[in-house]
Amino acid sequence: MTLATPETTPPTRSTEPRLSTIAHRALERAGLGDLRDKVVAGERLSLEDGVRLYDSPAIAAVGALANLVRERRHGDWTWFNRNLHINATNVCEADCVFCSFARIKTGDPNAYTMEISEAVSRITALKDTFVTEVHIVNGLNPDLPFSYYPDLIKAIKQERPDIHVKGFTAVEIHYYAQKYGMTYEEVLQRFIDAGLGSMPGGGAEIFADRARRKLCPDKVGTDDWLLVHKTAHQMGLRTNATMLFGSIERLEERVDHMIRLRELQDETGGFQTFIPLKFHRTNNRLQRLPEPTAQECLLTLAVSRLMLDNFDHIKAYWPMLSVETAQLSLSFGADDLDGTVREERIYHMAGATTPQMLGRDQLVDLIRRAGRIPIERDTLYRTVASA
Numbered sequence: 001m002t003l004a005t006p007e008t009t010p011p012t013r014s015t016e017p018r019l020s021t022i023a024h025r026a027l028e029r030a031g032l033g034d035l036r037d038k039v040v041a042g043e044r045l046s047l048e049d050g051v052r053l054y055d056s057p058a059i060a061a062v063g064a065l066a067n068l069v070r071e072r073r074h075g076d077w078t079w080f081n082r083n084l085h086i087n088a089t090n091v092c093e094a095d096c097v098f099c100s101f102a103r104i105k106t107g108d109p110n111a112y113t114m115e116i117s118e119a120v121s122r123i124t125a126l127k128d129t130f131v132t133e134v135h136i137v138n139g140l141n142p143d144l145p146f147s148y149y150p151d152l153i154k155a156i157k158q159e160r161p162d163i164h165v166k167g168f169t170a171v172e173i174h175y176y177a178q179k180y181g182m183t184y185e186e187v188l189q190r191f192i193d194a195g196l197g198s199m200p201g202g203g204a205e206i207f208a209d210r211a212r213r214k215l216c217p218d219k220v221g222t223d224d225w226l227l228v229h230k231t232a233h234q235m236g237l238r239t240n241a242t243m244l245f246g247s248i249e250r251l252e253e254r255v256d257h258m259i260r261l262r263e264l265q266d267e268t269g270g271f272q273t274f275i276p277l278k279f280h281r282t283n284n285r286l287q288r289l290p291e292p293t294a295q296e297c298l299l300t301l302a303v304s305r306l307m308l309d310n311f312d313h314i315k316a317y318w319p320m321l322s323v324e325t326a327q328l329s330l331s332f333g334a335d336d337l338d339g340t341v342r343e344e345r346i347y348h349m350a351g352a353t354t355p356q357m358l359g360r361d362q363l364v365d366l367i368r369r370a371g372r373i374p375i376e377r378d379t380l381y382r383t384v385a386s387a
């Protein structure tokens with residue numbers, strides 16, 4: 001099976017985007033003139049280059065460089081979709097120190113597992129609402145049979161055949177393969193047969209062993225996370241990739257994470273978008289750590305845009321960044337705001353104070369007020385309507 005080609009034609013424009021003279025000079029003054037020249041020439045950046053960008057105090061100039069890359073690819077186009085999130089269970093065997101969402105055992109206070117009919121009722125409730133995607137991510141629940149998951153996908157598709165199911169992180173696919181004695185291909189094929197359309201990018205956290213051992217010692221390792229995505233790409237599924245940043249990782253570990261994704265993307269071309277996820281500290285075991293500032297978030301989005309030269313999209317996920325920072329990030333390399341979301345749980349249990357959802361008109365307004373052109377997309381970045 002070949003990958004579907006997203007219809008992402010860059011907007012036509014009369015002049016090629018250029019770096020302003022001010023940004024050009026600011027990068028020179030910051031000692032980043034060689035990296036500016038590499039990016040302008042379309043050359044690939046190395047690990048050391050990425051760390052230098054991250055270390056730079058010239059954040060506005062680095063942002064302008066990322067913006068150049070963004071505008072070369074997409075002009076002012078900025079994508080969003082109308083989606084909803086379902087987390088069918090928060091029972092989870094994994095013990096990730098940063099997680100505030102999952103509860104260890106069935107029966108614990110606050111632990112829940114939805115009946116399939118309950119999950120479907122979330123979709124039924126939106127029968128008069130325009131929604132193109134359901135994003136499904138779950139805890140690693142030891143008490144459910146494998147059939148629960150394909151049955152869940154089938155039931156959702158039966159209720160709303162028009163909705164794209166983007167679901168199940170590589171962590172979940174790896175867990176089911178181990179627990180139920182299946183290969184990644186077998187798990188994915190059962191999900192595809194049930195109606196799975198693509199996979200989200202969660203569970204990547206930080207690939208470097210040192211940090212991963214501390215953050216999520218009993219979760220899928222880096223090589224297997226990447227192998228699940230590679231397998232999905234080979235089976236024709238598009239997937240996303242995330243990075244949890246701002247907890248205990250070092251700057252070079254963030255850049256290393258991006259490079260490992262870039263290498264797999266060179267091989268398969270199956271990633272659609274990269275989503276840096278800002279660490280939130282409430283209700284988890286890393287409460288002692290400060291959360292990343294807006295400046296660190298913007299710099300991370302900018303460095304991502306510059307390092308990931310083979311990723312089409314960089315997503316500013318507003319529930320975790322804050323609406324204001326997500327809007328600003330549209331000038332720091334990001335070109336996608338995710339969507340309406342509805343009922344986000346993972347970040348809100350970790351202390352996010354963003355709204356539970358944004359309406360389509362609010363997203364359009366945010367994008368327009370940033371001086372960009374909103375494009376409503378489906379999950380595969382096909383244009384649904386020009387807003």
Ligand code: V47
Nearest residue numbers: 098099200201202203240242244277278279280350
């Ligand atoms: O894998 C959990 C992260 C992820 C915390 O693919 C935390 O389109 C910060 O993957 N602080 C789940 N991060 C969310 C996710 C996602 C979100 C939006 C869009 C897409 C997509 C994917 O959230 C987890 C983990 O990395 N996470 N707890 C926390 N306290």
